[in-house]
Amino acid sequence: MNGRIVIVDDEPITRMDIRGMLEAENYNVVAEAADGIEAIEVCKQHHPDLVIMDISMPLLDGLKASKKILAEKYAKAIILLTAYSDKENIEKAKKYGISGYLIKPIMEKSLTPMVEVAIATGTKTREYEVSLEKLTKKLSERKLIEKAKGIIMIEQNMSEDQAYQLLRDLSMNKRCPIAEIAEMFVVSDD
Structure with missing residues (x-):
């Protein structure tokens, strides 16, 4: 397996499509969630290499959930998904340490390289954090x-x-x- 991934989106069809693309590339989807609160819980439980998360979701949006997940080190990296490319969300994503940002609809040819780079970057960042702590x-x-x-x-x-x-x-x-x-x-x- 190439990496452990959590998919977070309130649309079951979107989660299914992303899961199919990832599993075709030999990634291990360890969990799915439908909102930000569930995302935090499954990341706390599984500590994935990567979270692929929609920004616009009920209860707790993807940006707020991402901030918590990264602050608590529940995942190594996060890629955000959105239907819109607005500057405010991009700036927040950069500020929170998000590894990637994709506009829907997701195409396999753009998803796979983004996932690969995000996992590699997240892993390297975690190694630096551990070294810094020591x-x-x-x-x-x-x-x-x-x-x-x-x-x-x-x-x-x-x-x-x-x-x-x-x-x-x-x-x-x-x-x-x-x-x-x-x-x-x-x-x-x-």
């Missing part, structure tokens, strides 16, 4: 360790190397990450 965590842990070293240096009258060695030794003896040990020194000093 780097941010490492940086905050490093800052915490540096702050703890400063506190230990002052309170214990130690050199920087001795303070760091104390943190390392405590980490090893307590079988606890050094950042957690450092946090204990910083919290107790606040």
Whole structure:
């Protein structure tokens, strides 16, 4: 299978047509939804690679649902479908991080390349987000360790190397990450 996809449209015929085109290209349609609220729920459950969603739907429109799905990382990418090409929706789509925008009626020759690119872009974006989260965590842990070293240096009258060695030794003896040990020194000093 080329990717896991959720189709969201209030028209069952449209969902059926899109499903047929996608399955012919070996994509796995994991769920369908008829409105934005259902879309959020099925994305929360399935975490698809891609959501193909109509903008104009009852209850919760596709733009608002997309914003929530992407913010919560329930899907890697979203392609919006619409019968109209209006600037306001395009601007909102860009602002929310939408990966593609197609005008109905959908043609297989335009859908398949858009799906392929959106899945690839969404996957790469998710990889960057995970890397950024790891780097941010490492940086905050490093800052915490540096702050703890400063506190230990002052309170214990130690050199920087001795303070760091104390943190390392405590980490090893307590079988606890050094950042957690450092946090204990910083919290107790606040």
